[in-house]
Amino acid sequence: MSGNSFGKIFTLTTFGESHGPAIGGIVDGCPPGLELCEEDMQVDLDRRKPGTSRYTTARREDDAVKILSGVFEGRTTGTSIGLLIQNTDQRSGDYANIKDRFRPGHADYTYTQKYGSRDYRGGGRSSARETAVRVAAGAIAKKYLKQAHGIEIHGFLSQLGPIKIEQVDYAEINNNPFFCPDVSKLDALDEYMRDLKKQGDSIGAKVTVVATNMPVGLGEPVFDRLDADIAHAMMGINAVKGVEMGDGFGVVEQKGSEHRDPLTPQGFASNHSGGVLGGISSGQDLLVSMALKPTSSISVPGETIDVDGNSIEVVTKGRHDPCVGIRAVPIAEAMLALTLMDHLLRHRAQNTGVNCTTPVIPAQVK
Amino acid sequence: MSGNSFGKIFTLTTFGESHGPAIGGIVDGCPPGLELCEEDMQVDLDRRKPGTSRYTTARREDDAVKILSGVFEGRTTGTSIGLLIQNTDQRSGDYANIKDRFRPGHADYTYTQKYGSRDYRGGGRSSARETAVRVAAGAIAKKYLKQAHGIEIHGFLSQLGPIKIEQVDYAEINNNPFFCPDVSKLDALDEYMRDLKKQGDSIGAKVTVVATNMPVGLGEPVFDRLDADIAHAMMGINAVKGVEMGDGFGVVEQKGSEHRDPLTPQGFASNHSGGVLGGISSGQDLLVSMALKPTSSISVPGETIDVDGNSIEVVTKGRHDPCVGIRAVPIAEAMLALTLMDHLLRHRAQNTGVNCTTPVIPAQVK
């Protein structure tokens, strides 16, 4: 039972490989009447697309998305939305040399064992190329969430290797190629990345996504809690190895008297929980963080085996990101948007008479 | 669309509140022919059940599970398995005083906002009481996984507040009330918990679950990767605020040359990945960790509001665990077992002809 669909009510199903003719997807369950055009998606696709700075892969893809259905006279019709993105800059020849070997840290070995064979060109289906479709679909969700509830989603780099972001200014995020909200760190990031490139190595990163203007009430206990579904969404992004809500792993050393967020007539007095209580959104900002591993495609030689089990050395060529965490920012935003959209519709299905937008108290003490 | 079902092919659906007459569930999709009796489940239920040590709540529940269907002449029939556990030690009177107030750090506020009202007795559906059913169902999955593939699941406490476990001896886990695999830490844990009790406070914890003898090939990219579904399962456990695979958040500061696990003819030379590559199990041990917040039910007074939005002070009475992380160990094992079982059947559905149990190389260098 292949897992190429995301969501239960607002769903995205995707197809496509890194070096096939095209990638694409189908968004099903979008409410009718939403104004939608290709430019709405292109903005985020351009943020994710490769080849835009020296810190990302040199592969050039326009990532121009086409809407094939589900929109009529500028508005969604409520029927399924077909999305298509042509692949234009495949250089499959780059991959002939990995046909018979398993790159360490990649999915080559596991895909081959699972399916009996694999599309070795650029990782085939396991390539992050596929995430472009998620970004396109996520843009639809973002637009609806903004219009229906004022919900906004802000993703940013919160750490790259040893460099930790200290100040968060949403206005700066899109002004630099790192999606860094702290201008005081830009020089350090630039320098670090130059050094890394010289070494031919790669580095891990931490990415944070915040949703503001959240309604109270999203999340479906006991299994499909909002945070559980967010964890599923984020851990499903290539290279993610950890997910946190609010204080995350910091809670291990916290006491109850310290962790629990007091409710006051003016709103919650703190946000250790990250905006979720009992698996349901509290109206506070959703705070989600994730850890992304360093890409395994580096020019530092590594030890591996060929398909017959013989020991060999591998040096990954091809065009790769030295820090996959950077371009993960718009992907993480998209996955959060898709998750919230699905939960908004799930909530509506069961709770028509309950107005989740008029909470007893304001979300947060200002 | 309520979220009371877990899994896509091997599914568990649960019902029941903390202070209702009973809790229970339905396991659907269990392969026929598995020997199964109530004792198989009772072992794990007894590990989770309250009232067994001074470190857990004083509520006494036998947690005696009854099989109502799906088993005939000692073996599963392939039809749905009905499970029932009577509640016997409800003291709902304890909760009359919280009827009109929202306990901070609890789901009281969010349930009320979502559904328009709530069962305030002991948290109702949001109580961890419900997890007893998960433990019962998880025991079925555990038994099958062991018999069909030799897969074993070991959960343990890896940190409690400031106390970090340093040695892991699976044989010790069930010999102490902390599920602690490191005997050298038992005194420190005992002392810490006594102090905590005096303070009337609670503490966070980190729990680790490991699956050994894993087959290669479980996981369904691109969205239902094995690690993504594990993250969903673990973040869906009460009080969990973070989930990690392998090195988890440690990868943020790692380089690619350091993180990627070399493949050798004798097996993988390291296990930074935690047993998953590209969302598919690699045959190495699955390494999963999670952070659990300190329970918010403490006798330290806290600030909150009543249902009319007025400021009040709350002191939680009732019977509670000072560290919910401890009893989460069998729950985390159960959720991992349910996830693996579902993925094993999902894999089989599509890949009958592919034998995921004969990998090219052994799992790990011994």
Place this chain on the structure above:
Amino acid sequence: MSGNSFGKIFTLTTFGESHGPAIGGIVDGCPPGLELCEEDMQVDLDRRKPGTSRYTTARREDDAVKILSGVFEGRTTGTSIGLLIQNTDQRSGDYANIKDRFRPGHADYTYTQKYGSRDYRGGGRSSARETAVRVAAGAIAKKYLKQAHGIEIHGFLSQLGPIKIEQVDYAEINNNPFFCPDVSKLDALDEYMRDLKKQGDSIGAKVTVVATNMPVGLGEPVFDRLDADIAHAMMGINAVKGVEMGDGFGVVEQKGSEHRDPLTPQGFASNHSGGVLGGISSGQDLLVSMALKPTSSISVPGETIDVDGNSIEVVTKGRHDPCVGIRAVPIAEAMLALTLMDHLLRHRAQNTGVNCTTPVIPAQVK
């Protein structure tokens, strides 16, 4: 992937065998705030239950349903509703003789082949005993549909063997043991059934279910059309071999000019379609019919084989309905109610802003 769940948003999952200790189910996704008690379900359970007339099996079951969760202070809470019905009149001894043989027309052979073994006591899971749970759950859906939209569901016997109902008076349905809406046929039915009993044989039947006061807009093309999901629901009832919407198989000989229902400012001028156009409800009455085969458990000797493939003669003892179509009436009502409930919530999830209850025209010309 066992199929013991029904519905996508409003779901029912069931368990239980004919001769196990109990049957039951879990209703998930019920809107919060609905007044609900056991008596609401008992009315329909009593209509379905065996042993109430000489035309049905002599097995006596109280079919007393217990609500175990999801209802607090008399109203649904929005969480999962656990339902339990004890089996009280099992006579498993009756079935010892069929342990090693496959009754013709029954599921004995197919269950054994599918699962490798079977619970032979009274058909185990394949017995219609399981449908009692559907009737209980259907009563919840019926109540909600009535309160939220005024939708009412009327099931009745429309043909039994050669006897066709000619007049439909809903008020008569529950006044006779045949669920017959045409009092002029009661004597003929009684006489036919007496003769049948003497012969030790059984007979087929046709059952019709009508939903009135339907909103416009229920149904999810292209695959989950309302009529497609109704067909799934009805064909999933034991013994059903055919399902029709509106004119059903009568359309084969109709012309387009005859079949299409004219729209007029006063409503649709006819209802050949049975209330569905393009898979979406039109606001007209839903007209659903189904054919039920004669039960295969009869005392007329039949030819079959034993589990080793040897030819033998079988005479079915035990206690059985000579016309299973009769007791299928409340089951068919329940399945229609469950289907409509699921579709109502599915519609709401996606179409919040669209008011499906204010159609352009009235449903029907009066």
Place this chain on the structure above:
Amino acid sequence: MSGNSFGKIFTLTTFGESHGPAIGGIVDGCPPGLELCEEDMQVDLDRRKPGTSRYTTARREDDAVKILSGVFEGRTTGTSIGLLIQNTDQRSGDYANIKDRFRPGHADYTYTQKYGSRDYRGGGRSSARETAVRVAAGAIAKKYLKQAHGIEIHGFLSQLGPIKIEQVDYAEINNNPFFCPDVSKLDALDEYMRDLKKQGDSIGAKVTVVATNMPVGLGEPVFDRLDADIAHAMMGINAVKGVEMGDGFGVVEQKGSEHRDPLTPQGFASNHSGGVLGGISSGQDLLVSMALKPTSSISVPGETIDVDGNSIEVVTKGRHDPCVGIRAVPIAEAMLALTLMDHLLRHRAQNTGVNCTTPVIPAQVK
């Protein structure tokens, strides 16, 4: 929750409108290793495509399908298969006149009421144009079923208006434009259709689909019985108003002694059941029939209303089939293939150890 996906394990999700740029779909869950190319699908697409005889619409579409992913070096990889068919012969201008009116017997009224607006060009999403994608996907299923189990699927016209087919010769089906298996009826069909065309009217039809070489054991009680899922699949085809298994509505007047199929050491002695017992395939031929209404797009004037509720007369122009039942034959085959494929994988998921292909007895007495 839009219903544009079919199947639970082997799934098809589709998009596209009659007059949009393209239609397409994603097949997920296909076993890896199946040889597959576009020609495999084109054969069935050519059987369904319009413009091939004077008995179908004059719209000309090549219906050339492109595989965009999921196939590498001529074999399926186990990942999602993207399918695309360009629309080439849209004449949307034909539909400007129906923009403001609801054609009787069509989905115009219900789509508008459900979604608040509609794509009026050729019926938009409600057009049978969308079924081309089902036929393409069905061809993949057909190929796998044939290779893995020898299962073959034969669809044919069994009645058109008053003309009933009497002999079934599978070899004749594709030799005439009616998919008629009885050559003795071809002249009558031709004459009938000519007369109909003169009248500007349309006619209903009955279509039968048979699957041969069935394995025993497919079907997932109690809700997802094989026959229930077949009913869902067939009733989900445009214009279908009734579905039957085996004797179908004929059972209403049958006695149990007549209906039940005797088991003998040489196989079942008859096939009244249509190959399903208790919702599980018996190994006998699957016999499925469906009734298709006459198309409502005819040149005979009809009564309807405009979008403001005013009475108007409508004469449908555009290009339409006088008997949609004819071209439904390859669609019905495709839907049966998709259903069987999904159930084959569902069965495998749970019943690995059970060999459903070695039944106790042969399927049928020869």
